[in-house]
Amino acid sequence: MDNKVKSTINDVAREAGVSKRTVSRVINGSPSVGQATRERIDAVIKELNFQPDKQARGLASKKSYLLGLIYDNPDALYIDQVQRGCLTVCTNLGYELVVHPCHWQEDDFVEDCLNFISRSNVDGVLILPPVSESKKLASALRANNHPYVRIASADLDDHANIVISNEREAMQDIAEHLVSLGHKDIAMISGPSPFCSSRERLEGFTDSLKKLNIDLPAHRVIEGQNSYESGLEIAKNIFSGTDLPTAIFANNDEMAAGVIRVASDLGIKIPEQVSLAGFDDNIFASRIIPSLTTLRRPVQEISVVATKKLIQAINPQNKAVEQTTVIKPYLITRESTAKCIKED
Amino acid sequence: MDNKVKSTINDVAREAGVSKRTVSRVINGSPSVGQATRERIDAVIKELNFQPDKQARGLASKKSYLLGLIYDNPDALYIDQVQRGCLTVCTNLGYELVVHPCHWQEDDFVEDCLNFISRSNVDGVLILPPVSESKKLASALRANNHPYVRIASADLDDHANIVISNEREAMQDIAEHLVSLGHKDIAMISGPSPFCSSRERLEGFTDSLKKLNIDLPAHRVIEGQNSYESGLEIAKNIFSGTDLPTAIFANNDEMAAGVIRVASDLGIKIPEQVSLAGFDDNIFASRIIPSLTTLRRPVQEISVVATKKLIQAINPQNKAVEQTTVIKPYLITRESTAKCIKED
């Protein structure tokens, strides 16, 4: 196997007895190449194990065949799934994935991302929540003509530039699930109010419950920070009161895990006394005791769609294939929710 | 801010009134540039916000300033930490990180990795366990002169090419911890025997216990698959027996989580009846009930060292700074281990 010698387009051209311009045409799938010529060149390409050099290609065409992944998300599992989904598309189309964690709360974060893009020469970027909610970043990218696709939980951009996880609608499923179990006094530990996802979930939950004739009063909504510690703190508050809700929805599994911990410490049985549900289907949602009823985003599917959109945005000449834009999370029922035993 | 126009080395040269060769020298820190010239050029570089183009640089110098990360590891948290550690070094030195998950059990995996390297033009690769244990991959890389650094749990390469997590020695800590709590009848759920890490941990545990005059008999060692499901299965076996061990060490937190689940289902109290410890300090180790005593690898620190080594391997002209090679995991004590109550 002549792996050692990297053959160039010139080698292919010489070997096939054509000019390198024609080889270039074949590589890039130009239609104006004779059938016979194309086959001959294809054969030589295989024989020589030729792969166009990304650097040279980039230098000449202003394309790097690199995609950037911008995120600032403590959920490693989420990131990992996004990366894997993304790469299934990338590899097929000759793209590579360059990762860029950032700190979106910091002042220079937009500059930092812009800097990353020009440094690395990525052709476009995928932006994960919650960074994807940044209006500033999106405008900056648009202003600099950088192709991008956001993954977010609300409809905050042109549909060519976004894939939406419809969390508002997904909340209907958990609302119906809890109500069908007989719960009427339900509490919600919401996420940080600046996040779209928090608002979508809170409003989706409230609305869905209302449709089922259940009220979610203000005192039953407590804002958390989406962290385990925050879950601990709020759970202590809830459980120290005299009238407990019969069910709790936590904005994510992290906080739900905090609730489980406090309940366990206080001897409160989940789901016997209080039902509990989370959001994410985080890795420990199925491991924890009791295992968590939760809503799972089809993360990998979402990132596949997003990557396809991004590559489409980078290559506008390919006529736009219609792409999905909205994907709904779905309910996973486990041990932490059960029939409400409280009498009316 | 003239962000829009990307200035080139020519702009800098013209503006500074020198040839571009000199600018190039300044960029690359060549010593043979006059003090005054250097300062003038530096000023222009700042003024024009000039950044050398990676593509062009790569084409000319055969360096892409891209680093590859090769792994096949279900533990997303581990990967994420590696990436973050790696990037702290990368960003400072002008490198970017390209990720490449692979399937190291498959036949063409070496070829796939080689392919990735030539496709992406990465200057070198970081290899994570368990892929890092592959002798075939390492030889192939060496044969093709591809710089690489492995992160592994045993001393299986030249110290310039490896960072070792000394798990054998770390096992001494958990052994001492359990014995100091009075445990004498200890079981171990080991990892898949083909993995170095499994062997290191098993032998390390056995030896450490022996030094403490505790025997780890063959029937107390059960081989697992490092998966939650595998933990479930083995735990069912152990707990269905008549004489239970007083402590169990599981090769990772995933399997330990399985043990906790089965114990909970069977009404066996951890740590009251059986102490339990894991390895990794996985995300749920601190969330699960009871929280897990475990061994944590300083993953981020390890990946920082590994990345530095890799960049050093890529640029051999920089005189080798002495680098750490061995880093020991450390014990984290939580709820799942307690005093042995069983009488002698």
Added chain:
DNA sequence: TTGTACGCGTTATCAT
């Protein structure tokens, strides 16, 4: 349908 010639932004060779 195919080929020629040049340019992309940088590094490297060899002078001076």
Added chain:
DNA sequence: ATGATAACGCGTACAA
């Protein structure tokens, strides 16, 4: 210490 000039591998007007 500095500079002219040729690579590097590929894409692309323009020509044929």
